[in-house]
Amino acid sequence: MREEQSTSVVVPGMDAFTLEHNLKFKRQLLQHVFDNALESIIVTNANGIIERVNPAFTQITGYSAEEVLGKTPRLMQSARHDPDFYRQMWQQLLQHGSWSGQVWNRRKSGEVYLQWLSINSLTNARGEVTHRVAIGHDLSGQRSLEQDRTPFTFKDPLTQLGNRQLLATRLEQALAEAQRNKIRVGLMVLDIGRLKPVNEQLGMTWGDDVLRQQARTLQAAVDEADTLVRLQGDVFAVLRHSKAEDATMAQLADKLLNLLAQPMVLADKNIVCLQPSIGIAVYPRDAREPENLLQAAEYAHAMAKREGRNRFQFVDQRQHELHHRELIIEHSLSHMLSTGEAQGISLHYQPQVCSSDETIVGLEALLRWTHPRLGRLSPVEFIPVAEQSGLSVRLDRWVIEQVCAQVSAWQRRGLAPPVVSVNLGAQQFSQPDFGDWLMSTVSAYGLRPRQLRLEVTESTMMEQIEAGVNMLQQLRECGFALSLDDFGTGYSALSCLHRFPLDELKIDRSFMVEACEHERAQILLCTIMALARQLSLSLVVEGVEQAEQLALLKDFGPLRVQGYYYYKPMPVDEIWPLLDLAAGRPEGEVLN
Known part of the structure; x- marks a missing residue:
C-alpha cells in the first residue's frame, strides 16, 4: 500500500479546475470514511508517533484525540502479551509491510478488551515508509452482540454464562493465537462439589439457586479477559487466553477454591457447604489441539476429585498419556x-x-x-x-x-x-x-x-x-x-x-x-x-x-x-x- 503522491496527473481533455475538483472530492470522501468508520483507526508516522485518530477510536478506547496525539500506541497496551509478541509483530511489519491478528488492549477505564488489529505501512515513491495505519475491530463488543442475538447457541440459560459451544469457539481462537505468538493458554475445569445432596434434600429449585450464586462468584473472581462458561450440571470452565504460567494458574485456582468453599446461606436459612475441585491443563505442554486440551483438563479435574476434593490438580503428564x-x-x-x-x-x-x-x-x-x-x-x-x-x-x-x-x-x-x-x-x-x-x-x-x-x-x-x-x-x-x-x-x-x-x-x-x-x-x-x-x-x-x-x-x-x-x-x-x-x-x- 503506497501513499498518494501530490503530483498531478494531467488527463487529456481535463482542465486544471476539473482536476482540482476531483482531488477535493476524493479527499472529502476519504475524510467521510475516516470519520464514520465503525473500526478504530490510528495513523502514526514512521517512528510510531500517533498523528491522527478517528471518532471510533475515542468511542472504543475512551481516549480523546488530544490525549493520544504525539504519543505511541503503547499507551493502550494491556500487559497481557510478553515482549516476544511485539517483537514478532514488528519483525513481520518490517519484512512484509503489514501485520494482523488478535491483540488484548486496555481502554482508558482500565478494562481489557480483545481486538482484531490490522496494521499496514504506507510508502513513498522511493519505497520508504512514511506512515502506518492501524485498523482495530472490537471483538468483545461483537461477541457480546452475537451472544445476545443467539442466546440458545452460546449462552447457558440458567447462569447466563457462556456454554460449551462458546468455549469451543474461544478455545480454537485462543490456541491459534497462542501458536502464532508462542504464548501459553490455560484451561481450568471445575465443579462446585456436592450439589447432588442439595438437589435431593432441598429440591432442584434450591440447587439451581446455588448454581446461579456460584456462577456470580466465579464471574466476579476471574479476569475480564478470561472466558468463563458452564459446561454441564455443576461443572464450569475458565479459559485464560494468555500469561497462563503455572504460578498464576495455581494462584487463581487457590482463590476460586477458597471462594467456592465458603458456606452459603440460602433464602430459607439453610446453610450449604460445598467441596469444589479444579483440574488445570496448559497449552502447549499438556496438549496442542482444543479437544485434547479440554480432555486433559477434565482428566486433571477427575484426579482432583479422586484425591479427596477441595484441591486443584495440574495434569500429570504420565497419567494423562496413560489415560x-x-x-x-x-x-x-x-x-x-x-x-x-x-x-x-x-x-x-x-x-x-x-x-x-x-x-x-x-x-x-x-x-x-x-x-x-x-x-x-x-x-x-x-x-x-x-x-x-x-x-x-x-x-x-x-x-x-x-x-x-x-x-x-x-x-x-x-x-x-x-x-x-x-x-x-x-x-x-x-x-x-x-x-x-x-x-x-x-x-x-x-x-x-x-x-x-x-x-x-x-x-x-x-x-x-x-x-x-x-x-x-x-x-x-x-x-x-x-x-x-x-x-x-x-x-x-x-x-x-x-x-x-x-x-x-x-x-x-x-x-x-x-x-x-x-x-x-x-x-x-x-x-x-x-x-x-x-x-x-x-x-x-x-x-x-x-x-x-x-x-x-x-x-x-x-x-x-x-x-x-x-x-x-x-x-x-x-x-x-x-x-x-x-x-x-x-x-x-x-x-x-
Missing part, C-alpha cells in the same frame, strides 16, 4: 465390536500337550493385538480397559464366535480338532442370556458343547460365588467343559473349591518357576496336584518352558502341559500344519 492411551484402546475396541473391522486384533492358539506321548490334546484361544497406532498391545493392558469400559461381555462373545467359526472350518477340512479353551471375564456371569446365547452360537456353527472348554479365573469366581456357581452349573448341564484358571494365584479359597462344578484345574506358570528354585514351592505344587486328583479334576500345567521344569512333572503321570517348551501361541496358518500332522496325513493335504 489417553486407554481412551484410544477403548475407542478401537468399541469400533471393532460395532463394525466387525478387526483393527489388528486376531486370535492365536497355543497347543496343550500330553506329557507322556507329546501329542496335542487341546488348544487355548488367546487374543493378540497389533494396534494401527499404538503397536503391539499386551492382553494385560487391553483386557482391563475392556472390563472397565463395559466392553468385555461383547469381546468375550466376539472371541467365542471366532473360535466356533475356526473349529467349524477345521472340521470342514476333515480334521477332528482338539477341545479349544476360551477365557470368560467376570462380567459375563451377570448376563442372564449367556447360556442360551452360547448354545445358540455353538449350534449355528454345527459344533457340540464338549468341543469348547470355558475358563474362569479363581478371583472371578470368588467375587460372585453364588452367581458363578449357578452359571457354571447351567453351562455344565449343557455339556461344556469347565476349567478354573490361574489356580493358587488369587484367593485360593479351598473351602469353596468343592462347590464349583469344574472339570479341570489350571496351575499358573508362577508355580513352575518357584518349584524349580525352592523345595517348599515344589511341595506345594505336589499338594495341589494331589488335591486335584482327589477331586477327580484333570490338570493343566502352564508355563513349562525348560526341560528341568518338565522333569519335575514326570512322577505325576500323564499331564497336559502348556508352554514355550513345546509351542508358543501361534496364528491360525501355523496351527493348520500341526493339526494336519496330528490327523496322520502329510502337511498341506486337503480332503475333498
Whole structure:
C-alpha cells in the first residue's frame, strides 16, 4: 500500500479546475470514511508517533484525540502479551509491510478488551515508509452482540454464562493465537462439589439457586479477559487466553477454591457447604489441539476429585498419556465390536500337550493385538480397559464366535480338532442370556458343547460365588467343559473349591518357576496336584518352558502341559500344519 503522491496527473481533455475538483472530492470522501468508520483507526508516522485518530477510536478506547496525539500506541497496551509478541509483530511489519491478528488492549477505564488489529505501512515513491495505519475491530463488543442475538447457541440459560459451544469457539481462537505468538493458554475445569445432596434434600429449585450464586462468584473472581462458561450440571470452565504460567494458574485456582468453599446461606436459612475441585491443563505442554486440551483438563479435574476434593490438580503428564492411551484402546475396541473391522486384533492358539506321548490334546484361544497406532498391545493392558469400559461381555462373545467359526472350518477340512479353551471375564456371569446365547452360537456353527472348554479365573469366581456357581452349573448341564484358571494365584479359597462344578484345574506358570528354585514351592505344587486328583479334576500345567521344569512333572503321570517348551501361541496358518500332522496325513493335504 503506497501513499498518494501530490503530483498531478494531467488527463487529456481535463482542465486544471476539473482536476482540482476531483482531488477535493476524493479527499472529502476519504475524510467521510475516516470519520464514520465503525473500526478504530490510528495513523502514526514512521517512528510510531500517533498523528491522527478517528471518532471510533475515542468511542472504543475512551481516549480523546488530544490525549493520544504525539504519543505511541503503547499507551493502550494491556500487559497481557510478553515482549516476544511485539517483537514478532514488528519483525513481520518490517519484512512484509503489514501485520494482523488478535491483540488484548486496555481502554482508558482500565478494562481489557480483545481486538482484531490490522496494521499496514504506507510508502513513498522511493519505497520508504512514511506512515502506518492501524485498523482495530472490537471483538468483545461483537461477541457480546452475537451472544445476545443467539442466546440458545452460546449462552447457558440458567447462569447466563457462556456454554460449551462458546468455549469451543474461544478455545480454537485462543490456541491459534497462542501458536502464532508462542504464548501459553490455560484451561481450568471445575465443579462446585456436592450439589447432588442439595438437589435431593432441598429440591432442584434450591440447587439451581446455588448454581446461579456460584456462577456470580466465579464471574466476579476471574479476569475480564478470561472466558468463563458452564459446561454441564455443576461443572464450569475458565479459559485464560494468555500469561497462563503455572504460578498464576495455581494462584487463581487457590482463590476460586477458597471462594467456592465458603458456606452459603440460602433464602430459607439453610446453610450449604460445598467441596469444589479444579483440574488445570496448559497449552502447549499438556496438549496442542482444543479437544485434547479440554480432555486433559477434565482428566486433571477427575484426579482432583479422586484425591479427596477441595484441591486443584495440574495434569500429570504420565497419567494423562496413560489415560489417553486407554481412551484410544477403548475407542478401537468399541469400533471393532460395532463394525466387525478387526483393527489388528486376531486370535492365536497355543497347543496343550500330553506329557507322556507329546501329542496335542487341546488348544487355548488367546487374543493378540497389533494396534494401527499404538503397536503391539499386551492382553494385560487391553483386557482391563475392556472390563472397565463395559466392553468385555461383547469381546468375550466376539472371541467365542471366532473360535466356533475356526473349529467349524477345521472340521470342514476333515480334521477332528482338539477341545479349544476360551477365557470368560467376570462380567459375563451377570448376563442372564449367556447360556442360551452360547448354545445358540455353538449350534449355528454345527459344533457340540464338549468341543469348547470355558475358563474362569479363581478371583472371578470368588467375587460372585453364588452367581458363578449357578452359571457354571447351567453351562455344565449343557455339556461344556469347565476349567478354573490361574489356580493358587488369587484367593485360593479351598473351602469353596468343592462347590464349583469344574472339570479341570489350571496351575499358573508362577508355580513352575518357584518349584524349580525352592523345595517348599515344589511341595506345594505336589499338594495341589494331589488335591486335584482327589477331586477327580484333570490338570493343566502352564508355563513349562525348560526341560528341568518338565522333569519335575514326570512322577505325576500323564499331564497336559502348556508352554514355550513345546509351542508358543501361534496364528491360525501355523496351527493348520500341526493339526494336519496330528490327523496322520502329510502337511498341506486337503480332503475333498
